[in-house]
Amino acid sequence: MLAIACDHGGYGLKQEILGYLDAHNIAYKDFGCDSTEAVDYPEYGRRAAMAVANGECDKGIIICGTGIGISITANKVPGIRCALCHDCFSAAATREHNDANMLALGARVIGAGHALKVVETFLNTPFSNDERHIRRIELIEK
Template identity: 85%
Template structure:
């Protein structure tokens, strides 16, 4: 199950991602928002992040205008490793090396066609399970 959320700036791209997910029979929960009316991105980023952190969803995709604010918000939730990616190389690397469980996109930064390729890459790239990457993730999760 995939968590999906956006603010008003990401609403139209989220609709395109929903069409993609439906075409691939990928199940998701849409945590909002539901229009282009102005909203605050932290509310929606955190809703999706809590769904992933709790195990309700396996991964998440969140979208705002730049992807920056919503990714920062999601990363405040313990257990979330949300990566802002606008290219397929980064999307694959963050799955392989960081076992990222959430992807952030900036709707005002990336075109729809390329965004869908980034989503596909993120969803289809497995974690490498390499010892060095596991060690680094444990360091990320460790409180100072």
């Protein structure tokens, strides 16, 4: 199960991603928001991050205008490794090396078509399980 959330600035991109998830039969839980009416991104980013941290969801995708604020919010939740990515290389690297469990996107930074490629890369790239990466993740968690 995938957690997904956004603020008003990320609402349109979230709708595009939901269409992708539906088309690929990927189960998700939508933590809002539900319109372009102004809201506070920390509320929505935290909800999705908590669902990933407590095991309700395996991974998460969060979106705001830049992706910065909502990723900072998610990373405040213990157990979350959220990466802000706007390219496929970074999305693959953060899964392979950091075992990132959340992806942040900036709707005002990336176009929908490219964002869907980044999402696909993030969701389909496995963690490498390399000893050095495991050690580094353990150091992050400390």
